[in-house]
Amino acid sequence: MIRVTKYVLAFALCLIALSSPASPNDVIVVVNINNPTDQLTKSQVIDLFMGKYLAFPNGIKASTVDIDGKGNLKKRFYQQLVGMSLARVNSFWSRIKFTGRAKPPLKQPNEDAIIRFITLEKDAISYISRSKLNENLKVVFEFNE
Amino acid sequence: MKHLIALVLSCAAFPVLAEPLWADSGIELSGFGTLGLISTDSKFYGYRRDISQADGAFENEFDFNSVSIFGLQLDANINNALDAVYQSVYRDQNDISVESITSMAFLRYSPDAAWSVRLGRTPVDLFLLSEYRDIGFAYTWAQAPSEVYGMIPYRHLDGLDITYSTQFSDLTLRSKVYTGKSKADISAVDYTEEIKIDNIYGISLALEAMNWTINARYTEVKVAQNTSLQKSLSQGISQIPDAIWPNSTPFSESLSLLNQNIKYVSISGRYDFDSWQLLSEFTHTKSESPVIPELLAGYVSIIKRYNDHAFYLISAFTDSDNFDISSLNVNTQLLSLSPGGMALYQGVDQSMNFYASNQQTQSIGWRWNIKENLAFKMQLDHTTVEEKGGTLWLNKNITTIPDQLLTPKETINTLSTNLSFTF
Numbered sequence: 001m002i003r004v005t006k007y008v009l010a011f012a013l014c015l016i017a018l019s020s021p022a023s024p025n026d027v028i029v030v031v032n033i034n035n036p037t038d039q040l041t042k043s044q045v046i047d048l049f050m051g052k053y054l055a056f057p058n059g060i061k062a063s064t065v066d067i068d069g070k071g072n073l074k075k076r077f078y079q080q081l082v083g084m085s086l087a088r089v090n091s092f093w094s095r096i097k098f099t100g101r102a103k104p105p106l107k108q109p110n111e112d113a114i115i116r117f118i119t120l121e122k123d124a125i126s127y128i129s130r131s132k133l134n135e136n137l138k139v140v141f142e143f144n145e
Numbered sequence: 146m147k148h149l150i151a152l153v154l155s156c157a158a159f160p161v162l163a164e165p166l167w168a169d170s171g172i173e174l175s176g177f178g179t180l181g182l183i184s185t186d187s188k189f190y191g192y193r194r195d196i197s198q199a200d201g202a203f204e205n206e207f208d209f210n211s212v213s214i215f216g217l218q219l220d221a222n223i224n225n226a227l228d229a230v231y232q233s234v235y236r237d238q239n240d241i242s243v244e245s246i247t248s249m250a251f252l253r254y255s256p257d258a259a260w261s262v263r264l265g266r267t268p269v270d271l272f273l274l275s276e277y278r279d280i281g282f283a284y285t286w287a288q289a290p291s292e293v294y295g296m297i298p299y300r301h302l303d304g305l306d307i308t309y310s311t312q313f314s315d316l317t318l319r320s321k322v323y324t325g326k327s328k329a330d331i332s333a334v335d336y337t338e339e340i341k342i343d344n345i346y347g348i349s350l351a352l353e354a355m356n357w358t359i360n361a362r363y364t365e366v367k368v369a370q371n372t373s374l375q376k377s378l379s380q381g382i383s384q385i386p387d388a389i390w391p392n393s394t395p396f397s398e399s400l401s402l403l404n405q406n407i408k409y410v411s412i413s414g415r416y417d418f419d420s421w422q423l424l425s426e427f428t429h430t431k432s433e434s435p436v437i438p439e440l441l442a443g444y445v446s447i448i449k450r451y452n453d454h455a456f457y458l459i460s461a462f463t464d465s466d467n468f469d470i471s472s473l474n475v476n477t478q479l480l481s482l483s484p485g486g487m488a489l490y491q492g493v494d495q496s497m498n499f500y501a502s503n504q505q506t507q508s509i510g511w512r513w514n515i516k517e518n519l520a521f522k523m524q525l526d527h528t529t530v531e532e533k534g535g536t537l538w539l540n541k542n543i544t545t546i547p548d549q550l551l552t553p554k555e556t557i558n559t560l561s562t563n564l565s566f567t568f
Contacts, residue, residue, distance in 0.1 A: 043315050043355070052317045052353065053310055055258030061225065062258075070517050082355075087453065087514035094567050095283040098177055098218060099268050099276040100230045100249050102261075107173070123225075 024131035027077045029141035032122045036060075040141045046082060048125060050092065051102045056123075065114055065126035066105035073111065077127045080143045171222035179281035181212030181563035189552070190530065190538035192559055195291070197298035199239050199332035201539040210237040212288070212563060214279050216248070226256050234300075236279055239330050239337055248279075248301055261308040269302045269327055270349050271364050273413040273426045281565035285422075285512050287524035288561050290444040290461035293428050295537040296502060298329035302345060319351045326369070332539070333499060341369040342407075356417040364409040368402040368434075375400050375436070378496055381489045389479045396473065400496070405434040422448040437500045440465040453515075459508040467533050468497035498552075503534025519566045526559040 029045055031037055037056045040048075047053040048064050056062050067074045070086055078089045097104045108114045111128050118124045119136040133139065183202045185192045191201030193211055202208030216234040223229060232249035235241070251265030268276035277283045278294050304325015311318050326343035347364030371379075382390060382397035390396070413426035427443035444461035470493060480486040510524035530538065535552030 046355065047312070047317065053258055053312050059257065061255075063225075085453065085514065086517035087520065090518050090567060091282055091284075091514075091520075094177060094280055095277050097175070097220075098216065098232065098280045098283065098567075100232070100251060100253070100263065101276070103220070103222070103228060103255075 024129065026130040027073060027080060027127050027143060028130050028133065028139050029125065029127050030118060030133065030137040031125050031140050032118050033136050033138050034122050035125075035138060035140075037140055038138070042081070042141065045141050049078075049081060049105065051096045051104070054102065056125075060123055063121060063124045064105035065108055065117055065124050067111070067114065068107040068109050073127070073129060173220045174217065175220070175568060176215070176217045177280050177282055177565075177567045178215040179213055179279075179563050179565045181209065181214075181281075181287075181561065183208050183212045183559065183561045185557055185559040187538070187555060187557040189540050189555055190535055190557060191540065193295075193332075193537070193539055194236075194288070195295045195298055196536065197239070197330040197332060198237065198539075199330070199337045200237075212561060213237070214281065216279065218249070226254060228253050228255075234279055239332070259310055261310075263306050263308075264304075266301050266303050267306055267323075269297075269299045270306075270321065270323065270347065271297055271299070271362065271409045272411040272428055273360055273362075280567075281522070281563060282518070282520055282567045285448050285455050285457055285510075285522075286446070286459065286508070287510050287512075287522035287563055288508075288526070290459060290506065290508075291537045292461040292463040292502070292504065292506060293426060293442045293444060296430070296440065296442070296463070296500070298331055298340070299327045299342070300329065302327055304345065315354060317351075317353045319349075319353070321349045323347050323349070327366075331372075333495075336374065338372040338374065340372065342366040343369045347409075358415045360411070360413045362409070362411040366407050366409075368405045368407065371401055371403045374492075374496065375402055378489065378492055381485070382493065385480070385483075385486075385489075389476045389483075391474050399435055400493075402434055402436055405432055405437070407432045407434075407437060420450045422450070424448065435468070436497060438465045438468065440500065440502065442502075453513060455512040457508075457510050457512070459506070459510070461508070462505045463502040463534075463537075465501045465503060465534075467501045467503070468494070470494040470497065498533050499536060501533060502536040503531035504537065505529050518568060519564065521562075521564055523562045524560075526557075526561070528557045528559065530555050530557065 036058055048062055054062050075086055078084055078086060093104055096102050108117055111132050114126045114128060115132060118126055183192055184207050185202055185204060187204055191203040193201035198211055201211055214234060214236040216232060218232040221229045229252050230249055233246045234248040235246055238245045247266060249266055249268060251263045251267050253261060253263045255261040270276050272293060274284065274289050274294060275297060278289045302323060302325040304323065306321055306323035308319060308321040324346050326345060328339055328341040330337050331340050344367040345364065349362045351358060351360045379397040379400045382393050385393045387393055408431045410429040411426060416423045425445045430440040440463060442463040444459055446457055446459040448455050448457040475490060477490060480490055506526050506528040508524055508526045513521045515521055532554040533552050
């Protein structure tokens with residue numbers, strides 16, 4: 001009986017190990033801690049960051065915030081979100097921005113600036129590395145969900 | 146070209162303008178451009194991007210101007226509901242003025258995510274790419290199909306549009322109504338005239354999922370003025386006796402474009418599957434005037450993406466009926482006796498067939514995303530221009546040769562390369 005329990009425990013530990021535990025490098029989507037939104041679906045995050053529908057589920061307008069330029073975090077975020085390279089994301093956005101169809105995301109130079117911005121703006125939403133998460137922010141979407 | 150170089154150098158001199166500092170202050174400067182080169186092997190025709198261009202790329206020429214564009218945009222965030230946008234574009238306009246290079250200048254009020262109202266100058270939204278055909282980085286092809294976009298000289302709408310967006314399930318429906326006026330140059334073999342249109346009313350619908358989109362557009366416009374060419378032709382014909390030109394007075398009146406309605410319809414769709422994309426659009430243009438014949442145009446394109454590269458094929462066409470001037474039963478023998486009589490006859494023939502575009506193009510191309518904001522593109526077009534169907538092209542030599550067909554049938558190869566960028 002003890003031997004069986006050991007095998008079950010070992011199997012459970014393997015399953016946990018294989019279930020990709022949260023890594024500090026994971027890209028997470030965050031809002032201000034006081035934002036009433038608790039969770040977003042991938043489709044809703046796509047709508048926000050690809051300029052299709054710029055509101056939270058409660059109807060409040062969202063201010064999407066992007067990292068200026070390129071960078072590994074931005075590259076990973078869009079690759080995981082829509083499977084596109086930054087060149088294709090820029091191409092898509094140039095269609096929206098340069099026709100005046102919608103306001104593009106606000107730009108911040110780095111993750112720290114994004115965190116400062118979201119801490120001050122209740123309706124802002126952006127993406128950061130999990131290691132940068134602090135008590136002023138709330139996670140509303142994770143890619144490994 | 147010197148204007149374009151000056152603009153590019155101006156931009157390079159002020160890279161700090163695109164820095165995030167501006168975003169903090171609510172103002173952002175950005176831009177886009179295309180530095181292109183085009184050449185054709187046509188004996189008769191010169192390539193031009195659309196019928197507004199008075200100059201084109203002729204045989205044995207490498208032309209930069211007709212395919213090079215530079216744009217600057219200023220976005221000003223006034224508050225959460227209000228923002229303003231100004232955009233200036235140089236694209237080898239026939240005249241350079243603040244008015245002619247201003248492609249957008251509007252104030253937007255957007256109280257929530259569903260509603261948006263724009264007042265001022267916005268891009269005209271007749272067909273799928275009408276709003277962004279000058280922004281090369283925004284689409285895969287080196288050149289948008291001339292068959293559809295070459296016939297539309299208009300770039301802007303001075304007026305108002307209202308957009309309503311809604312979501313159900315994973316679909317987004319975007320509907321826009323718009324009204325206003327516009328103007329543009331239309332250039333033929335040896336002249337350029339400004340055409341004004343007003344009473345523009347239109348609706349644009351887009352249903353979008355993640356991997357497909359369906360778009361439908363309907364626009365009605367009214368021509369606000371006659372061209373001086375139309376006026377002189379009408380005046381000339383009205384003075385010819387009916388014995389020589391039957392029903393000359395009613396026919397001369399029918400040449401008037403003033404207050405004539407033109408209707409534009411576009412249906413288009415996109416479908417993405419794996420690394421492939423299928424894109425197609427069909428357009429229909431119809432007018433009350435016999436000067437503007439019914440025109441059907443469209444294209445089908447398939448794109449294969451491979452990492453930073455995209456390879457594509459396009460098949461495009463325009464189709465319209467030519468006007469047969471012999472159906473007027475004009476007595477050309479008697480007409481030729483009066484001074485300028487035959488020039489008038491040929492002028493009517495050319496004018497009545499000016500908008501009758503008939504051609505087909507098969508294209509193969511490649512886009513390489515060199516950087517996240519820089520792409521190299523190359524496209525080879527194989528075009529068959531039907532007899533009297535060469536409206537989309539220029540032919541400068543033809544007027545000096547009496548009785549020569551203005552637009553003969555010809556098969557043309559056009560090679561287009563460019564660098565498209567945003568910043």
